[in-house]
Amino acid sequence: MRNQQPNHHSIEFPSTPSSLLLSGAQDLGHLAMMGVALNGRIIHWNHGCERLYGWSSAEVLGQNADLLLKTRFAIAEAEVKRHLFSEGHWEGILFQCKQDSSPPSRPKTLKKNRIQTPSNKSDSASAPLRERQENLQEITVASHWTVKRDSQGEPFAYLIVNINISGITLGLAQNSSETSAKTSLISANHKPVNSQIYSQTPPSGLSVYRLSQTWPEPEHLLSNWISNIPGAIYRSKIQKKPKIEFISEAIFEIIKYSNEEIIRQENHNYYDLIYGEDRIVVEQTFNNISPKNPSFSIDYRLIAADGQIKWVHDQGRGIFNKSGEMLYVDGAIFEINARQEAEEQLVKSHRKIINILESISDGFFVVDKYWNFSYINLRAEEIFMLDREQLIGQNIWQEFPGLLETIGQQCHQAIADNTKVHFEVFEPLLGIWLDIRANPHTVGLSVYFQDITERKKTEAMLWERAHLSAFSAEMGLTLGQGGSLANLLQHCVDAMVKYLEISSANIWIFNSVANLLELRAQAGHLLDESIFPKRCPPGDSLVWNIGQKRELVMGNFSNMSGALKELFSNSCLLQANFAGYPLILEDRLAGVMILCSREPFTDSIQSALGWVAQAIAVAIDRAWAREALLSRREGLLFRLASQIRNSLDLDTILETAVTEIRSLLKIDRCQFVWYFHNPIQSSLTVTHESRLPELPSLLCEYPPKKTGPLAYRIKRLEALRVDEVMTQDNLDEDTRSLMSEMGITSVLLLPLETRSGQLGAVVCSHSSGPRPWTDSEVELLHAVIDQVALSIDQAELYAQTHAAALAAQTQAQQLSEALQNLKQTQSQLIQTEKMSGLGQMVAGIAHEINNPVNFITGNLVHTKNYVEDLLGLMELYQKNYPDPVPEIQEEAENIDLDFLMEDLPKILASMEIGAERISQIVLSLRNFSRLDEAEMKPVNIHEGIDSTLLILQNRCKPKGKNSGIEIIKNYGDLPKVECYAGQLNQVFMNVLANAMDALENQPNPHIITITTEVVQPTECIKPSQVAIRIQDNGPGMSEDVQKRLFDPFFTTKPVGKGTGLGMSISYKIIVEKHGGIIECHSELGQGTEFLIQIPISQSKVVNK
Structure with a gap:
């Protein structure tokens, strides 16, 4: 069961006038129930009203209730409102009008579905009323008014329930606050009973008609009236167990028990027929009735005679005596099974609608007149990204301040004009495009919104495609037509402004001569020259920085770095979108393109601008190339002509x-x-x-x-x-x-x-x-070829005239070369003979010296032994005859015997060293000459070097301030090398002698370093070789000297000190005789190094 004090629907649904009016009450189809807004407009009209008054809801909604029903009040309306708003309800008798049902034809109807606004209410309501004035019939109704309030407690309408009591004689209660309307009620035996069926003390001046204290009409009139009421009228006496003292016959229609059975309690007490679970609630409702709260309204179930469960609505009030004791309960019982089913259907319908709203892809929410959320569907919750339970009851503008700027104006306009609005808007707070439909109603606004971002993107993409296609075609035509560079650039910026909705397009070209950027084309909004100068020299300007860094700069001015913000702080384009493109071709700067737009640059537009920037760079480069080609053509022809002359x-x-x-x-x-x-x-x-x-x-x-x-x-x-x-x-x-x-x-x-x-x-x-x-290139080449042909002709002419002289000069040169070769050969023969004679002489001298040296060396051995014996004997004499005769003693003093005995061994040792030195010199002379080794044979390279150094030893000794020459030997582990030993020693002699010559006038120290090593085979050097490096720390040689070092007769020594053949002969010995190499590495001031490299084995070397 449901207690009606108050009863709220369990399903939350977008607020409508009916749903708000019926919260806490039931829309009883058998009673005339209407809702009237505070401005007098009818906002609810149920089936009971249609039956009572004859108009359908579609005809009366929006009409003025007082003008339509001709309601008559005798008391000021302010008093009625005061009582209503102070007590919350009002009851009384009213005279009203309804359609006269007697005419056979249906009366004219009002215009359907027309909701009136205050601006047109008087005209729209009065016109149909005037037309139907002759068809109205006056009726008397018992009326109950209740003030309805919204969720904030603010009154917004009256809920009015009327019962037709026409036919009962009424009297006007005047100037009486205590008068009660009395009537004779029919009891079970149909005897008149005085009972107060209506007790209400109206405010002073309230226009209320009351029943007279007595019923002057016949008894059957009251019986007919009671029987006409679509419900059971009852009076219950209050005692331990309430007892029904009177109930109308209509109870039989409800529970199939007669009123007599109920009153006499023959089979069942009425309260025993209440469904078990509902009895406690009914008892509690009766117990809660008090003088301050006499009225009650409750729904419960009754068990009918046939066992069916019947839902009834029981509405009444308690009757109290002066002491406040409740005597009776008067009320009316109405069957509400149909209404209950309708409510269940309504609940199902509401649930279905809720399910639909929860499942639709559109967002949907409802706000009341204070802009507080009263309902939010699932999709709206997803879009808002907040829990809807937290949003219900919250103010939309406080929760989403950004929405006030985007949809606030349209939503407020919809409420103000009471009309639907449909618009599209981009919501930056959510980052999406919304399609919004707002439907106003009396207590708020219902808003449907759909995320159309993808559709907008598609539309934008289609728009972009169309404009980009036209732009591409325009740019292709512009770039393909050629013409002057200035016209081409101007067409480009005009096309960007026209097709891409760019507010400002500007192109600077790099002037390499002046080293600055010059503005050559601009379209759209003119930029501030203080920020974007027409001529940008090197510096801190944005245009120059883009060109210098050669990087794309793109974004919103307000999002740029601090430096750029300062730069644009006074610019009107501070919030504009900016793009700066360096025009670059093959890492060469051609210019800079600056663009400004109110909208962000999309990816497609950025892509288009990218290739446009590249195409413009190519166009600029081509223009430069054309200019350069013309100048270079002239230059080329001039250079060729000059070449011919020069x-x-x-x-x-x-x-x-x-x-x-x-x-x-x-x-x-x-x-x-x-x-x-x-x-x-x-x-x-x-x-x-x-x-x-x-x-x-x-x-x-x-x-x-x-x-x-x-x-x-x-x-x-x-x-x-x-x-x-x-x-x-x-x-x-x-x-x-x-x-x-x-x-x-x-x-x-x-x-x-x-x-x-x-x-x-x-x-x-x-x-x-x-x-x-290109044709221009071919034309240029033809001109070049003509010049080349002319130059060839002149060269041939010159060659012909010069041929004879050249032939004579060639012959003279040949003769000169033959003479030079002859001189060189003669000198080499002479030098060879000299070396050969020198070798024979050295060998002869060595042989002649060797014989006496051998004689001396052999006798020195015996002499040494004799001297040692004599000295030993002298020591014995001195030991055994310490006092010799005076003659011996005198002679010993004359010859200084002690010194003689001490010095004689030293003299013999010195003679032995000298003899050994002579033997070594003789051996070195023989090794150097190598007359016994004329053929190639394996020799020890180190012996040849040492023999050469021994011969040159005298030049290494210190002389005066000259500290001498230090010889450093870094000998490697060399095997015997197949070579011509004498010739190789001659090479060592030439190289070492030149090194010593170079060190003569140099400051100390004087160092010659000799290094030998084995060189392993490589791709370039097939057989194993030995390398001899002779390095000095002398003054070094220039490149010119090094180039001519091995030329015959070339020398850097003064006249008379060198023939210029030593290094030439050395070169031939090493290269031609031994198949090796000799190189000189030198730098001025860094000394000189000679590298001699010959094969270890000559078996695979072809002798020349």
């Missing part, structure tokens, strides 16, 4: 031509080809070439079989112009194959013919991909 050397002219052409056209390779005629088959030879370093050289004579078609073209003076070798249609297969083998992808061949009939061609080629040859 040089008649054909190689120089051709080398200059191919180099300048390749540089001018920026191609991979340029060649000059000579055509050589042959009766059998002609050939082509590339004699001059300029190419990229990474490309292989093609200087060669090509096989006639592969160059036949090209030779034929040159012979016929036909040009060949091929942009792409592999796809050219008019190219023969032999030439295509030759070009492919040479790695050429594009070729331009222009033939030429000299006055003497010689044929050749300038060949320009590309190997890194296809290259179109």
Whole structure:
């Protein structure tokens, strides 16, 4: 059961007038129940009202209730409102009007579904009422008014329940606050009983009609009235167990028990028929009735005679005596099974609607008139990203302040105009686009919103595609038309502003001569020159920094660094989106492009602007290239003409031509080809070439079989112009194959013919991909070839006139060279003879010295023994005869016997050392001359070096201030080496003697370092070799001296001190005789090192 004090619906649903009115009450279909807003407009009209008054809800909603029903009040309306708002309810009798049902035809209806606003209520309500004035019938109703309040406690409407009591004579209660309306009620035996059926003391002046104290009408009139009421009227006496004293016959229609059975309690007490679970609630409701709260309203269940459960609505009030004791309870019982089913259906409907709202993809929420959330569906909760339980009851503008700026104005306008609004808006707080439909109602606003971000993105993408397509076409046409650079740049910035909705587009071009950026084109909003100057020299300006750093700068001015914020602090574009593109081609700065836009640059627009920046850079570079090409064409022709005047050397002219052409056209390779005629088959030879370093050289004579078609073209003076070798249609297969083998992808061949009939061609080629040859380039090359042909003719003329002189000069040079060779050969023979004679003389001297030295050395041994014996004998005499005779003593003093005995062994030792030294010198002389070793044989290299040093030992001794020469030997472990020992010693002598000469006038110390080692075989050095390094710390030699060091007769010594043949002969001994190498490594001030390297074995070396 449900107690109606008060009863709230359990399902929360978007507030409507009906749902709010019926909270705490039941919409009883058998009673006339209406809702009237505070402004008098009807907002609810149930089926009971339709039956009572004759108008449908569609006809009356929005109409003024007082004007429609002709309600008559005799007391000021302010008094009614005061009582209503102080007590919360009001009861009384009213006179009203309804449609007269007697005419056969249906009366005219009001316009349906029209909700009136205050601006048109008087006209729209009065017009239909005037039309139907003659069809109205006056009725009397018992009326109960209740004030309805919203969730904030604010009143917003009246809930009015009316019962038609027409036919009962009424009297006007005037000036009486205590008068009660009395009536005769029919008891069970139909006897009149005085009972107060209505007791209400109205406020002073309240327009209320009361029942008269007595019923002047016949008894059956009251019986008819009671029977006409669609419910059971009852009076229950209050005692321990309440007892029904009167109940109308209508109870039978409800529970199938007659009113007599209920009153007499023949089978059941009425209260025993209450469903078990509901009895306690009914008892509690009756117990809660008090003088201050006399009314009650409750729903409960009754058990009917046939066992069915019947839902009833019991509404009444307690009757109290003056002491406040409750005597009776008067009330009315109405069957509400149909209403209950309707409510259940309503609950199901509400639940269905709630389920639908929870499952739809749209967000939905409801706010009351104070903008507080009263309902939020699941999708709205997801979009808001907050728990809806926390949001219910909270103010939308306080929870989401950003929404006030985006949707607040439209929502307030919808409430103010009482009209639906539909709009789209981007919500930065949520970061999405919303499609919003707001529906106002009397107590708030229902809002449907859908996330249309993807749709907006699609629309934006389609818009971008369309505009980008038009932009691309415009840019392609602009860039393809050519024309002046200024016009091209202006068309570009105009297209950006037109198609990409860019507010400002500007292009600066780099002036390399002045080293600054110059503004050449601008469109849209003009930028502040103090921030974006037209001429930007090196400095801190944004334009220059973008060009210098060569990096894209993009973003919002307000998000940039502090420096940029300061730069733009006074600019009107502070909140604009900014993009700065450096215009770069192959790491060369061409300019800077600055763009400003109110909207962020999308990825598609950024991509388009990226290729546009690249295309503009290419266009600028091409314009520069055209200017440079014109100047370089003139320069090239001038240089070739100058070359002709300054040089008649054909190689120089051709080398200059191919180099300048390749540089001018920026191609991979340029060649000059000579055509050589042959009766059998002609050939082509590339004699001059300029190419990229990474490309292989093609200087060669090509096989006639592969160059036949090209030779034929040159012979016929036909040009060949091929942009792409592999796809050219008019190219023969032999030439295509030759070009492919040479790695050429594009070729331009222009033939030429000299006055003497010689044929050749300038060949320009590309190997890194296809290259179109322009007409201007071909025209330029024709002019160049004419100059080249002229230069060849002049060179040939010069060659012919110079030929005789050149031949004579050549013959004279040959004679000079023959004479020089003769002198060199003669000098070498002389030197060889000198060395040979020297060797024989040295060998003879060594032999002659060796014999006496051997004699002396052999006798020294015996002499040493004799002297030792004599000295031993003298010691014995001195020991045994300490006092000799005076003559002996005198003689001993004269000859200083003691000194003689001490010095004589020393003299013998010195003589022995000298003899040994003489023997070593003799041996060194013999080793140096090597006359006994004229043939090649294995020798110890170290012995040859040591013998040479021994001969030169005297030059190593200190002399005066000269501290002498220190010889440092770093001998390695060398095997015996096959060589001509005497010749090799001669080389050592020449090198060491030159080193000692170089050290003569140098400051101390004087050092010569001799290092020997074995050199293992390598790819360059096949057999194992020994290396001898002789290094001094002398003054060193210049590069010019080193270049001529081994030339015959070249010497740096003063006249008379050198022949200039020593190093030349040494070179021939090492290189020609031994198959080795001799090198000189020297720097001025760093000393000199000679490297001598010969094979260990000469078996695999071919002697020269």
